[in-house]
Amino acid sequence: MATETPTLESLQAALDAQQAVFNMHQAMNVEVFYWWCTAIMVMIHAGFLAYEMGASRSKNALAAGVKNILALAVIIPTFYLFGWWIYNAFPTGLIPIEASGALPWAASMGPDVQDMGTGIFWAAFALFGATTGSILSGAVIERIRVSAFLILTVVLGSGVWILAGAWGWHPDGWMLTEMGYHDVGASGVVHAIAGFFTLGVLINLGPRVGKFINGVPQQIKAHNLPMTLIGLMMIIFGFFGFLGGCIIFNGGDVGWTTIYNTPTNLSAFAFNTLMGFAGGVIGCYIATRDPFWTMSGGLVGIISVAAGLDIYAPGLAFIIATCVSFIAVGAAKKLEKMGVDDAVGAVAVHGVTGVVAVILVGVFAGGTPNMDGNPPISLYGQTVCAIVMMVLGFVPGYIVSYLLKKADMLRVPTNVEDLGLDEVEILAHPYPETAPSITPVATNIDLEAKGA
Amino acid sequence: MGTSITTWENVSAYFTFADNPMMLMLFTLGVVGIVAGLIRFIMKHEKEAFENHK
Numbered sequence: 001m002a003t004e005t006p007t008l009e010s011l012q013a014a015l016d017a018q019q020a021v022f023n024m025h026q027a028m029n030v031e032v033f034y035w036w037c038t039a040i041m042v043m044i045h046a047g048f049l050a051y052e053m054g055a056s057r058s059k060n061a062l063a064a065g066v067k068n069i070l071a072l073a074v075i076i077p078t079f080y081l082f083g084w085w086i087y088n089a090f091p092t093g094l095i096p097i098e099a100s101g102a103l104p105w106a107a108s109m110g111p112d113v114q115d116m117g118t119g120i121f122w123a124a125f126a127l128f129g130a131t132t133g134s135i136l137s138g139a140v141i142e143r144i145r146v147s148a149f150l151i152l153t154v155v156l157g158s159g160v161w162i163l164a165g166a167w168g169w170h171p172d173g174w175m176l177t178e179m180g181y182h183d184v185g186a187s188g189v190v191h192a193i194a195g196f197f198t199l200g201v202l203i204n205l206g207p208r209v210g211k212f213i214n215g216v217p218q219q220i221k222a223h224n225l226p227m228t229l230i231g232l233m234m235i236i237f238g239f240f241g242f243l244g245g246c247i248i249f250n251g252g253d254v255g256w257t258t259i260y261n262t263p264t265n266l267s268a269f270a271f272n273t274l275m276g277f278a279g280g281v282i283g284c285y286i287a288t289r290d291p292f293w294t295m296s297g298g299l300v301g302i303i304s305v306a307a308g309l310d311i312y313a314p315g316l317a318f319i320i321a322t323c324v325s326f327i328a329v330g331a332a333k334k335l336e337k338m339g340v341d342d343a344v345g346a347v348a349v350h351g352v353t354g355v356v357a358v359i360l361v362g363v364f365a366g367g368t369p370n371m372d373g374n375p376p377i378s379l380y381g382q383t384v385c386a387i388v389m390m391v392l393g394f395v396p397g398y399i400v401s402y403l404l405k406k407a408d409m410l411r412v413p414t415n416v417e418d419l420g421l422d423e424v425e426i427l428a429h430p431y432p433e434t435a436p437s438i439t440p441v442a443t444n445i446d447l448e449a450k451g452a
Numbered sequence: 453m454g455t456s457i458t459t460w461e462n463v464s465a466y467f468t469f470a471d472n473p474m475m476l477m478l479f480t481l482g483v484v485g486i487v488a489g490l491i492r493f494i495m496k497h498e499k500e501a502f503e504n505h506k
Contacts, residue, residue: 078487108465112465145498151491409495412498415506416502424505425501
């Protein structure tokens with residue numbers, strides 16, 4: 001059997017063909033990585049769902065759950081409508097730059113066989129936005145109107161957080177280019193923003209009936225504490241998708257980088273995510289010996305080191321997480337004394353911890369260089385950006401909830417709060433076999449009669 | 453009918469049933485309408501539910 005003698009041209013053609021195959025598989029690997037990060041992030045929402053329902057009293061359990069599910073359902077389409085455009089249009093501040101490719105009618109915002117990136121990044125960012133909505137959702141349970149919550153969650157999940165993302169996470173974001181901002185795991189752009197937005201809402205929403213008697217805070221017990229603990233552990237699982245989505249899978253020979261184009265890898269993230277988790281659990285257990293806070297400590301721990309996941313020594317991450325847990329617990333107690341009823345400690349766990357985490361990067365990693373001519377990390381830059389995150393989160397949350405309050409659209413009536421939202425709004429019981437026998441179970445006929 | 457392509461050769465972006473700006477704009481308005489309609493629907497449901505439990 002005769003074989004042709006290879007020529008230089010035929011060898012080059014074979015090499016080009018191999019390179020094309022390699023490039024295609026590398027592009028597919030990028031898509032596969034972010035696809036599974038997004039899927040794992042859905043577990044964050046399953047966790048928040050269980051955690052919020054468990055943290056509610058049984059008369060409000062289903063209402064808390066439905067509210068959380070609907071948050072996910074409205075953030076996804078609104079993030080498609082304008083969230084992705086905000087990220088691409090506002091890196092330099094409040095004046096938009098050209099970003100028509102991110103508008104919902106652009107060619108890249110849909111099936112495009114030549115574009116193996118936009119959709120998968122959009123999906124990951126949409127789920128980041130949904131996480132902010134879930135952070136708000138838990139804090140306001142048992143007294144907010146679902147309609148008001150959905151308006152607020154759209155503002156937060158498809159607007160405010162992604163504006164912070166444009167400033168602090170975009171390659172051209174002014175926080176990076178002018179301040180050397182470093183927040184690889186979104187302690188600031190997601191957690192601080194959502195936490196302080198929540199604080200603004202809670203001030204206008206007010207506490208649940210019975211939370212304060214003569215100004216003294218009362219404990220409103222969760223109806224299913226085990227479910228909240230399992231939910232929190234599911235959130236920890238989802239965090240691995242969230243943090244995986246925060247790292248950049250580059251083509252070519254670059255490998256992994258942070259969102260700031262500095263070198264890193266999943267190993268660095270693995271060390272510090274787990275050490276942060278462990279330190280947070282230990283710190284919150286010592287600080288409270290309370291099951292809910294012990295498990296919340298896992299969140300505190302990861303958030304406290306997330307901004308510097310790529311640059312901390314694991315032992316330092318562990319110590320930071322342990323120490324920040326005491327700050328978070330102290331902040332939660334302080335807020336309660338000030339009359340703020342945060343049903344799940346979201347402001348302390350996400351807001352305060354997120355701000356502290358951003359500042360600590362300046363303390364422990366000041367002087368670390370950035371890439372592309374951006375200034376190095378500094379305590380000054382991190383502190384300024386942390387303050388910006390607090391203000392950017394708090395102000396819209398306060399203003400929008402204030403307007404809803406003035407329009408009498410924010411809170412359910414007091415008698416409805418007493419009866420329970422499930423009885424009034426959901427027309428279903430979470431545990432029907434334990435409902436009083438004189439309470440008729442709603443049927444479809446009943447629902448129709450009630451105009452539902 | 454409805455498809456924007458007749459062959460897979462040299463295809464890049466394709467938007468079945470929306471291969472012109474007008475249709476894409478209408479779909480966008482449809483998404484806006486459904487999200488806004490949901491919130492309006494919930495407001496109405498809340499008002500009626502609260503009235504029924506006064």
